[in-house]
Amino acid sequence: MSSGETFDPRQVRLDKLARLREHGMDPYQATTFPVDHLSREITSDYDTLEGQEVSVAGRIMAMRGHGRAWFIDLHDSQGRIQCHFTEDEVGLDAFHLLTELDLGDIIGVTGVVFKTRRGEVTIQVRSFQVLAKSLQDLPDKRHGLKDVDLRYRQRYLDLLSNPEVRETFRMRSETVSFLRRFFDQRGFIEVETPVLLTLAGGTEARPFATHHNALDMDLYLRIALELHLKRLIVGGYDKVYEIGRVFRNEGISTRHNPEFTMLELYQAYTDFHGIMSLVEDMLVSVAAELLGSPVITYQGSVIDLTPPYARIDLVEQLLAKTGVRWTQIRTDQDAHQFAESLGIKTDPSLARAQVMDKIVSVVIEPELIQPTFLWHHPVDISPLAKRDPKAPELTERFELFVAGRELANAFSELNDPLDQRERFVEQQRQRLGGNQETHPFDEDFLTALEHGMPPTGGLGVGIDRLVMLLTDSASIRDVVLFPTMRPAENGP
C-alpha cells in the first residue's frame, strides 16, 4: 500500500506542517496572540464593531473554499465566528498558505467586522497566524462524536464536537461555584481534610488501599469526609464544609463512579431539622441560579424543588406499604422472612437493619420522585447518628430523595462518646460476623468526642448526582469529565 501511504491523514498533516515551516510560519512558535474579542461579542456587539478591526483566535471547525475567497469557521471558548479570506486582502503568498490548513488547526486572525449578503456577521481577514497545527482528524462535524467509549477516553474530542457536553460541564462548574458562595454567605468556612487515612470511616464502604513507603504503613483513601469535619467542630469552628473527592472500592454503574465528589457540612447547635431547612434552601437556590426556576425536568419527570419537602417516617411508611411494623421484627431471621414474603431477594449475610434498608430501597425509594425527606433510620445502620429520644432504636437521620434517588444524607450528629464507643463495638461485632461493610473502630475520633462536641447537624450531598439532576443527565459518566475506565487495549 505504498501509494496509500501518502494519504495517511497524519502524514498529510505532517507534510503541511513542514511546508508551513518552509514559508516561515512555524505553527508551534507563537507564544501569544493579541486576542481582543471573543466570537460571541463580535456577533452581539455588531452594531458598534461594524467596520472595526478585531483579533480573535480559535479552532478551525469548517472550511469552505471558493477559489480566491475562502470561508473559515473559527470556534473559540464562547462560540463561533465566520472568517472571510480573500486573495486581495491577505495577499497572494499568505492566501496560498490556506491550503496548508486543516480542520482542527488553531489560528489567530485580525480583520474587519462586516456582514455577508446572507447577513452573517463575519471577519474580513487582513492577516492570520497559525498558532497550533492539529495532526489528528476531528470527529465527524455533522454528527459529533457518538462512540461512548471514545467520548469518555478522549473527552476533549467530546467537548470539541458536542456543544451540549460543554454546557453540562459548565453547569457543573457553576453549581460548585454557587454552592461555595451559598455556604460562605451563611458563615461556613471551607476546609480541606486528608485523603490518605489510616482508617477509612464516616460511612460503611470498602476503601482503596495504598502504601506509604517512608513510614512503611498501609493507608486508605477516604470514603467520606465526616470524621475529620466533626473533629473541627470539636475544635471550635461552628460551621464547616468541604467539597472533595471520595473513593469507594465498589462497582461502576450509571450512578456510581469509584471516585466522586461529596459536599459535607457540619453546623453546631442545630439538628437534622435545621439541616432539612438548609437543604431545602440550597436546592431551590441552586435551581433558581442555574435554571432560573424551581421546577425542573429530569428524565421526563417534572420535579418541583420548592420547599417545604415531604417528610416521611420510614417505619410508618413501611407499615403503610406492607402492614408490618418494623420495630416488631426482632431477629435477622424474621427480617429475611419478611423480605422473602415481599418477593425481595436478600444476601443471607445481611443483618436485620440492613435487610430493612434493602426493603425500603425496593418498596419506598423508587416512588419518591418529588423531593422527600425519608427519615427515622434504624440505629444499626446509622452508627454516627443521634438516637431519637422517643424511639432509641431509631435515629434523627434523613435521606433526601429526588427522582427516586438518594441525593443527600444527614443527621443530628452523635456526640455522646460512650454511645459512640458502643456503636463502634457493635460494628466490630458485625464485621467478625462476616459483614464486609462496617464502620471501623476509630479510637482517635472517640478521643475527640470525649473532649466534647456540641450538638451538631451534619449533611452529605452527592455533587455528581446533584449535577445529574440539574443537567438532566442519565449517567454519572455524563457529569464526570474523565470517568474511571478500564485501559483500552490499543490507542489512547
Next chain:
RNA sequence: GGGCCAUUAGCUCAGUUGGUUAGAGCAUCCGCCUUUUAAGCGGAGUGUCGAAGGUUCGAGUCCUUCAUGGCCCA
C-alpha cells in the same frame, strides 16, 4: 456476578436468505469556483469487517470463547 445489545473506512452509519471484487455521507487528495455556510461541480485513494478458533465449496453475515463499551438485574 447474570441477562440483553453493540463493535464494518479517520468520523457517522448501511450491508438482504451465507454467494462474485464490502458500500454511502462527511473528512482526506487532485482540478474548477471572490459573499459561502450540511457551499457546489468533476475526479481519486482509503478496510486485520473488535480478537481468536470453528462450521461450510464459500463467513461481515452462522456457532464458540475472549476483549471493550452500553442498558437492565444482583
